[in-house]
Amino acid sequence: MSKVRVLVGTKKGAFILTSDGKREKWDVSGPHFAGWEMYHLKGSPVDPNRIYASQTSGWFGQIIQRSDDGGKTWHQPGTPPGETTTPPGMPKGESNKFKYDASPETGKPLTTHQWYDGTQHPWEFKRVWHLEPSLTEPDTVYAGVEDAALFRSSDGGKNWTELPGLRGHGTGPKWQPGAGGMCLHTIILDPSDPGRIYIAISAAGAFRTDDGGHTWKPINRGLKSQYIPDPAAEVGHCVHHVAMNPSRPGVLFMQKHWDVMRSDDAGDNWREISGNLPTDFGFVVDVHSHEPETIYVIPIKSDGEHFVPDGKLRVYRSRTGGNEWEALTNGLPQANCYVNILRDAMAVDSLDECGIYFGTTGGQVYASKDAGDTWNPIVRDLPAVLSVEVQTLA
């Protein structure tokens, strides 16, 4: 029988929620890495027991954790527990080393981006926001980091190498941090084209490579952002999240700072699909696993008030690929609710009846086993949820 495993990253640890395919009774394990900010956990599509996790702290910096048994045990790649010596030629403790590539071979200085005051500021590594395991190789995983850059490990997270073509393609000096920092938060691997990767950065925009990460181009045509001097600039847009249904890899959905957007040509052009949403500010967007025109967002009141409007927690679903939205409220609080749902905190399973999951800054993780018609909390009182990912297991 199928099983579902929900990986939840919170401000104070990680939690793993498991259920059978009925998705009615849940086991909760955790907190794993108690007290640490767990920005993201994600499992390998080809080896679901291989899970990568980003563990971070303002005091101690970045740690990468890996589980090879579905989250029961964890270790820092390359430095298993109990192994305390460093054999010659085998550097350990490198799995948390994210060093920007400033080599002359890249042909770019790769040194500064725009700071809040308009001056140029050096790139400084702060944390890993998102881990995206390869669709084909369990030992290959991508990391989106702050300050924005894309790294890749091909040895299970032991060593990381930047793909410098992204920062070096030319617009880097115009990127600037949003309120949450200058983070690369979205990584989407195209299942139909191994060379194609989409990424998104706050506040720079969306970018695409078609050659496995060597060269990149901004894909922001059609975005309009009133908070930058040229609202239709090539870069500078605060993209909050991008989602794709694997069956239609050229169709992308975006929740921008304001505006919900859609592209039907792999990001070359975007058009707004906010339609009748009560507000088009928000963070999450996701796509039904079997219906590529069914999409979900959770509107947030405004950029100044990061909570759901009117005290009501409402997921909005469009079955028409945007513009026409319906509020989904059954089982969700409809009074005195003032939570936020952060950009990586929504996910879908791939069971026959698609399950939708999201976590809130109030510590609730809600699940719907009927594509959003009804909702139930799996847990109510976790620390603030930073990320939610779902694994559908055979």
Next chain:
Amino acid sequence: MIRVILPPHLRTLAHVGSEVSIDVAAPITISTVLDALEVQYPMLRGTIRDHDTLQRRAFLRFFACEEDWSHEPTDKPLPENVASGKEPFFVVGAIAGG
């Protein structure tokens, strides 16, 4: 043997108790103590000081014999009581945040 006391989160990472003992070749300085600590516990690399610059992470402090050594040169010899193992060298998480 040099005694080092780590903050709780780093004890968890290194799978150790509150205090560890490490062999450190003279001279006994902050740099040589941390070098030896990271060889014995490689999972701590990058958590106390930057991988490349070896700068102390901003929210950590170094104490020895009831003195704050956080801003001392890292190649300055630590007090004799630390070098002899009579007193521990402290890595402390600063009070910051909430």
